[in-house]
Structure formats: structure tokens, C-alpha cells
Amino acid sequence: MLRVIKVWTIALAAVLALASGCKKPAKNITPIPGYNSQTNTSVTAVPGDGLGTAGTTRRTGFTPPPPGIGGQFPDGNTPGSVTKTPLDRGQVPMGEGSRTAGLQDAETLKADTVYFDYDKSAIRASERAKVASVADYLKAHPEKTLIVEGHCDERGTDEYNRALGERRALSVREALISQGVSSDRITTTSWGKDRPAEIGHDEAAWSKNRRGAFVLVSPSGSLQ
């Protein structure tokens, strides 16, 4: 249990460290719209987000996790409890408008691609300036939204890497949010090890493949 607490402490410290220059206390690191955040009107939400049902209707929008499911977790956290929600861990739930349609641009922020250590999802110090640069860009272009793509090297199994890639993308998303970008402008996706940037079976290739890549989305019809 102590070990678990230590892990979370480190994770929290990492998030704090990312908010460069931020002197706010820990409880203020998540100035985040809640589960029911509004759809960003400047973008088009992909219809039908959610869980398909057996019939022709599909649930739309985001369903918050029902409170009270499950029991005590090993670290004492109770899912759905008021005092310790996932937000306390730096996690930011997706809003309804998180999936955006529009013109995609994977080039503009290519130089800001964030690289990760083997089997890790924490953003290393060398990569923080890139996140700050992307945050600045988004603030200067309020009409655009962002997809963060998480990727992994080949040294993990398929579904393990798909989850790890998503965790990496979410870490980048959290860092951007902590720098003042609205959570409903950033969505994530994970390609696991399906789309390596470099073909190769050594650290030179692997280090280029463990990454969070940025895809800008402009509203449909806009060429900005």
C-alpha cells in the first residue's frame, strides 16, 4: 500500500512539475470541465459517440461512470467517492465533443512530437518545452482542436501497447490541460505498435516510435 501511495505521489509530482512556473497548490492543478462538458461549438462532434445497442438506436454522448461500483481498491480509493475521484490523479475525462471532424494536419506540430522512455507514459523533462510550445499554438489558434496520437515501440504485445499508447496520449493531454488548454479541445487515440515512425529493430528505431504525435484539426470548410 505504501508503494502505491508513493507511485501516486510521484505521478502527482510529475504533473505539478509539468505545469512549469505554476505556483498553484496541488488541489488547483485540475481546472477542468467535468463529465458533462459542453460540445465545443467551433467543431463538429462525431455523431453517435458512445455505446452501441442491439437495436438501431445508439446512446449518444458521454455516460459518467456510475458512482458506487466496486469496492475498496488496494490503495484505499473508492471508485466514485467524493473525496478521491480520478481527477485527483490528474486524469481528465473526455467530453462529448472530444471527437472532432475536420481537416487534419499532422505536419505543423511534427517537430513537437513528444518521445517517451521504454514502457513509460510520464513525460520526461526534455520533452516539456514541446508540450508548452503546443499549448501556446493552441492558445493562438482557438478555432483548432487537437488529436494526440499515442504510439509504442514493438517491444510489447498488441493490446498491451494499445493501452500504453493511449496512456501516453492522455499524459500529453493532461499536460496541455495543465497549461491552460481546454480539455474539450483535445482528444486522444492510440495506434499501439501498428504505425511505427521508423522501421527497425534496435533502440535507434524504438526511441523514435515511443511517441505522442500531434494532429491539428481545423473546422470543416476552413483552410486555416
Add this chain to the structure above:
Amino acid sequence: MTRSFTEIRKRFLSGLALAALAFSLPLMGQEGQGDVTVTKGVARLIPIALSGFTGETQEVLQFDLYVAGFSLVSPGQGEWDLVSQAGGELEAVLNNVTAKTEAFHRSYPGGSVRSRAHTLADEVVEAVTGRKGIAKYKIAFKLDLGRSSEVAVCDYDGGGMVQLTHDGNTVAAPNWGAGRRSLFYTSYKSGYPDIYSHDLGSGARQPFANFPGLNTSASVSPDGSKVAMILSKSGSPDLWVANADGSGLRQLTTTREDESSPCWSPDGSTICFASRESGIPLLYTIPASGGSMRRLSTGGVGNVSEPDWSPDGKLIAFTHMKKGDNFEICVMPASGGNVDVLAAGEDASWAPNSRTLIFVRKDHYVPHLSLLDVPTKRVKDVVRMTGNCSQPSWSR
């Protein structure tokens, strides 16, 4: 006749105890802890002779019996003789050489040559071992064609491959619904990873989960009533479960780190999955109705993923991700503990007999499907297909 896996394991238990003790000493979960060398005994092969079979029938029988733990010997040299009877259709006599008795004399009209030979092989396996055969079951897998990957289905030996999707994007993690009538899988058709359910009878499919973020690793409960999956809409890749009609979605884990690859206990009460909650990937279980995550000991083997629970409930197969591009298929009791390292490879899926695994092997980085008879540790590649094959799921 043949010793069961359990009996074999009992026989080697005394030797194993010391090895297991020594093995459990290294610190749990360290990366790159090197080769895992604990192995158990290997089951005895059953000698059988085939007489008079030719062509495709002979090939199929040899393949099926090899995978089922038989050794092929000359007539009269084995404990069993399988003799072809002259005639237009497949007809065979199985003799018990040791007991000097005829086990059966049957004919197999109708169907393709391969199908008839598979049926005969299954009946030989059942007559000799008492176990149901597996030669008539299907495999769903990810077929990587280079520019895209698609979901495909084939016979368990790699024959009769049919490409199921034509999405032109990326797919992942096919998993059979109950009764082999449907498949759940991940497709990036929308540009994002969504889970689809695909009715194999009508060909109709629909999105099952397409929330913002990641939707993947669908795993259908043994009775077909529920689907476990990994969703990240909470802000982290967590384990969720819903009814198979899409209703009743519930979040089961709330860790900050990612969960992956859920699978079900045969009674549907428990879900086993991998989590990086501790910082490195380890196996956990959780009640399917909600509750506490519980660490499942993998006997000192860290960095593990892709668990699969045997249909008889006794074993869990998983992948040990060694440092470097280097994976091992491991099997242990479902309660955790003594790990048996079986073969180099990844992503194993149990056959309905709880004895055979299908998994992914790599030749010069090219992944293909291979079968593993767990008690004898024999490995046999399935028919090679055009394209890379991975993420196999055995129909049950």
C-alpha cells in the same frame, strides 16, 4: 492410456518445488530479469500408425494427430493403428494394438476432403484419449496486408481463410461471441479505435463502443451475455463491462495507469487482465460485478500481458514480455504461482480442449500463427498465409 497433464504435473511436483522456491527469490517485476528457466515435465506422446491414407486426407490426419499429442509410427509399432478402408469415400478402422481390439469402424460421407479428415481425426482423439477433438473449430485473427489490416477467419490449421472486413484501415483484437455466431473486434474505420460487433450469419455489423478515446480489447463472457473491454473515456485506459446488447455499462477499474487484455473465468464471475498500476505490467483479477483488483502471482515473472483463461478454468496462459523484442508463452494455474514457460511467442488463445494454444510466432520479424500442445510442448505452424497474422482468437 495416456497420462493427463495433471498427473504429469504431480509426477514432477517434488522437483518443481525446489526450482520454484529458487525462482521466486528475484525481486518481483524487475525489467529484463533474463531467461525464465522453470519448466515442468513433458507428457508422453501416443504412438499411432496410419495405413493406406493418401494426399490431403493423409496430410490433414498427420497434422491433426501431431497437434493432439500423437507420434506417427510404422504400422504395428504403435499402440494404435488407423487403417483406411478401400472405397470412394473416407472409411477407416481404428485398432487398439495393445488390447488387440477394434475401437471403431466408421465412414465419413459428404463434406470436403479436409472436413471429413478433420472429423475422423477428432474421433480418433476422442476414442483414444477421451478428450473432444478441436479440428473443426475456427480461428479469428488480425491479417496485416501492409497498407491495412483486416479481420480474417480460418480453420484451426490455417485452411479455408476468409477475410471478414474490408475497412482499409487498422483492426485489432478479434474475439468470438458465444456460439461462434458473432465476432467483436476493434476497427479504426472511423479514424479512431472503436469496438464493433459483427454477426457472422447476416454479415451485419454495428459499432458496439465508440466513446471518445480508446475502445478496444473486447472479450465476450463464456455465456455470451457480457462484454469486458478497455475504454479511456474516464481519462485513463480502464476496464469496463457491459451487457452484450450494449446496456448496463460499468467501470470496473479506476487506476491512473492502463489496463489491457481482459479475459473471463469460465463461470463468468471473474475477469483477469493486465495492468501497469504498480508501474510495470502484471496480472490482476477483479469480480465481474465490481470489487477489488487482486494481484495474481506470476511466479516471479514480471512484464506480463495478454492473459487467457482456459475453458476448464484450471490454467491461465499469458505472454512474458522480455526486454528486447523477445516474448515467451507461459502457462500457470489460474490461482497463480508456478509458471511453465512453453515457447517463444506471444498472444496465446486457448482451444476448447483447454490443452492446445494458438499463438503468434515470428520468423525474421514476420508474425504468423502457430499451435502449441501444452502437455507435450510441441509446436506446429498453421498453413502460412499471405500477410502477417497476429492476435488469434479460438472459437469456443
